[in-house]
Amino acid sequence: MSDPPEFLKGNEALAYGALRAGLTAFYGYPITPSSEIPETLAAAFGRPSYPRFRVFLQAASELEAINLAIGSAATGARTMTATSGPGFSLKQEGISYAAAMELPLLIVNVNRAGPGLGNLGPEQSDYFQATRGGGHGGYRTIVLAPDSVAEMARMPSLAFALAFRYRTPVIVLADAFLGQLKEDLELPEVAAEAVETPWAVTGALGRERHVLASIHLELADQNRHSRHLQEKFATIGRLEQRAEDVATDDADVVIVAYGICARIARAAVVALRDRGCKVGLLRPISLAPFPRDRIDDLVLSGVRRFLVLELNHGQMVDDVQLAVAGRAEVRSVTEVGGLLPSMAALGAAVESMSDRPASFVDAEEVDA
DSSP, X not given: OOOOOEEEEHHHXXXXXXHHTTOOEEEEOOOTTSTHHHHHHHHHTTOTTOTTOOEEEEOSSHHHHHHHHHHHHTTTOOEEEEEOHHHHHHTHHHHHHHHXXXXXXXXXXXXXXXXXXXXXXXOOTTHHHHHTTSSSSSOOOEXXXXXXXXXXXXXXXXXXXXXXXXXXXXXXXXXXHHHHOEEEEOOOOOOXXXXXXXXXXXXXXXXOOOOOXXXXXXXXXXXXXXXXXXXXXXXXXXXXXXXXXXXXXXXXXXXXOOTHHHHHHHHHHHHHHHTTOOEEEEEESEEESOOHHHHHHHHHTTOOEEEEEESSSSSHHHHHHHHHTTSSEEEEEEOOTTOOOOHHHHHHHHHHHOSSOOOOTXXXXXXX
């Protein structure tokens, strides 16, 4: 049976979701606004209800945390680390190593405003860094984006499943608002899948030696390995695109938004439709691979206007434009610095694109 409903922050929900998904080891260095993740895990460590959770270590730095996580993941353990923007930058070399070593590893980034130290408000300006492979070399990782406290709790199970299925790091890209937002939820009852890890480094007694490395000194070997990684991500791109549609069947305008922006967009869709405006929402759940096939379907069904809502100066809009490929109009509404876009601004942008604009009076009263 599931536990009774809880009232948790998004960060706390993600920590409990990871525990229920069979988390074995966590290595991290506290940084606001993600610190509730290690705080929750530290409090849960040693509880009989989480027998698989065997290692909790507060590292001396983000560099130490990611390298400890690499060693743990190499043994086949369900391993996670969590951070925010500045720490995510410090982890990039390690993430590149993990991708090259083909290690299943969960990395959480609760995105805050930047660049630099910025502030503790919500932004989505780490989108490029997460989805393009933010470290050195040509690699990609899977990137998932929750939009609620309940989905923060469910996301680790999916992330671990994909990480082990494809032997790759998986990034959960949240934002400061979702990390700190508190909502009622019922914690998911998750059965951690048993996975085979014949590649793991667990000691060579009685079997052949396993070597997990990111270095290939022979040019032909490096060429072959790099192409293998690209082919793997191409397979992921075909099979693992994820998105949610809201009222897109007859939409003149489709808003594309993820994370907290999807919450705002969802409320705007309801309010605008009440006023006669045909607008829908496409919420990417996988940012990498980006759900380009779903956008292609919408274009083929007749959608000719897309409005991208994001907390940066325009990053995901590039992926929407690539998917649209010149067949539809693409505009964007952005906000930065920890501020959220107003319902009125979003409504006005939709109306300016719509075939049947509606009066968006009292939009600020709509609760996102």
